[in-house]
Amino acid sequence: MLRSEFDQWFANKAVEAGATLVSNIRVEDLLWKEKKVAGIVAGEDKIEANVVIAADGAVSFMSEKAGLKRFYVKQFALGMKEIIELPEKTIEDRFNLTNGAGAAQLFVGQCTKKIPGGGFIYTNRTSLSVGIVVYIDRLIEKKIDSHEIISEFNENPVVAELIKGGKILEYSAHVIPETSRSKLFRDGMLVVGDAGGLVVNNGITLRGMDMAIASGAAAAEAVKKAMEKNDFSNECLSHYEDLLKKDFVLKDIDTFSRAPEFLQNHRLYALYPEIACRLFHNLTAVDGAKKRVFDEILKVTKGNRTKMILDSIRGLRAL
Structure with missing residues (x-):
């Protein structure tokens, strides 16, 4: 799937459904009313809204300004x-x-x-x-x-x-x-997709698009319910997180919550690939009398077996 094509198609679907698409505009700040988010500021324009949905990417300045997240590199x-x-x-x-x-x-x-x-x-x-x-x-x-x-x-x-x-x-x-999802709601505001840290990396697949679409749909349902009640409080908008818990989004994030820390283990990207390459070289090279596979494994893992066992256990728990 090519994002340049998909994003344009998806945006047009929203417009067909009645949304107003405004591009090339930078949202710089939030509007506040009685300590509740009440809209956005873009340049000299101030646009009021019952609910602001922050979908401004991983480094979400809107969620930071709303006090929902702090960022660390x-x-x-x-x-x-x-x-x-x-x-x-x-x-x-x-x-x-x-x-x-x-x-x-x-x-x-x-x-x-x-x-x-x-x-x-x-x-x-x-x-x-x-x-x-x-x-x-x-x-x-x-x-x-x-x-x-x-x-x-x-x-x-x-x-x-x-x-x-x-x-x-x-x-x-x-x-x-990669780590640390934000709080996803407060009075007058919801956070979706990358902005909320709604990404799953299990070492084989890196999932963000499905999480973004599913969280956007859940946000729409939560706002619809809030509009029916005319209640945009923190308590009412918490229904958004309830929907994510019932769906796969937060379930999958919780399932792989240990994965990001495990995947930062430097041995996965240096030592273990080197061991794997040496092992396959030794197994396939024709350079004299050969050892059994098990003996070759013992040879290339010498001095690192304890690390490998412990990392294997951590990997099984994380992935």
Whole structure:
């Protein structure tokens, strides 16, 4: 799915349903009335509203101004993505696809310069989505240019062969909330999607779009109920969180609540990929008398077995 196409289609659906779309406007502040959120401020314009729904992304200044969340850099990851155009037949041949099927490839280890995170390639019909996700605090700590990482990823022989001859159509970067969801409601205000930290990362999939759509639908239901009662208080709008608890959103977030901390373990991106590579090299190399598989495993894990056992237990609990 291409966001440039989907977002426009989705916005048009909202307009068809009666919404007014106003683009290229920066919301700078909230309006307050008797300690309740009562609208927004955009430049010189002040727009009153019974309920403000904050959907302003991971670094949600509106939820911060409403006192619902405080931000720390270690809460966030940075996602960088390129859309690379290739002929449909070329994509099918390179990824061994038939009958309109697609492919997703995930990468871990050197692709992020051993910073917690990973790389990905998703096939579209006539393009590839190619990118990297890394933790921002580790980027700052190691003083690495984010663009340097995605450039080196594209130059990796495995990736370079898949994107060879392609034309870059789009480049985008996106801040992703990895830990600590905000409080999701208060008098006159609800928070949805990335703005509320409603993202699930289980190490294999990074889910945000489904969470954003589901939380937006729940917010609409909560506001509808509040309008029927003409009550936009904290107590009435708490129905929004009740809906999220009944649906999959908060259930899945709670299920994988330990995952973000586990996935910041630096051994997952340096030591363990190196051990895996050494093991497969030793198993497949023809260089004399061979050891049993179990003996090779003992050899490459020497000195790290306790760490591996403890990390395996943590992983089973988190994922």
